[in-house]
Amino acid sequence: DAKTTQPNSMESNEEEPVHLPCNHSTISGTDYIHWYRQLPSQGPEYVIHGLTSNVNNRMASLAIAEDRKSSTLILHRATLRDAAVYYCGGDSNYQLIWGAGTKLIIKP
């Protein structure tokens, strides 16, 4: 079975970079890697996705390992508003295989 694993929680200081890891042990060569985040009392929202090379957008950067078995979401300068649960997933046959999520705690 496809499997995506993430740490349960991470802490970071405000205005410092944050690196959130994800393992995609069974991802195939054509599956995109996605990251979403969920703020309290809201549905998840898209952050970033990529296939093989690193990706950047206004919210974050995505670093994908050469073997694609792991990825890292990078928040370059965390703010209190970035406190959320971050989900990674690999897509497979219409489905996203989601991890259980990492709760990111930002300390002022």
Add this chain to the structure above:
Amino acid sequence: DVKVTQSSRYLVKRTGEKVFLECVQDMDHENMFWYRQDPGLGLRLIYFSYDVKMKEKGDIPEGYSVSREKKERFSLILESASTNQTSMYLCASSLRGASGIQYFGAGTRLSVL
């Protein structure tokens, strides 16, 4: 802005009741999804639909059914609600498969007593 609207934020039902959760999207997306979210388990896919009247089982379809009669609307049905179906239910839509960005509703927190 893409909008995915779930009909209720909170719902309380009794064991054995038939429950309908409704989801509407306004972006003409082909694909729609129903997830269940429980603490420590993340998002688990119940059913998805890639076209009108088409549906596919996800990871945990038991006890649920779905209906998609119109492109913009995807309904989740609990034929006979049970207490272990107490959960947060999230609907999402996307333009193309799972490699397209998924847009989520705010969720429906269902309590079955």
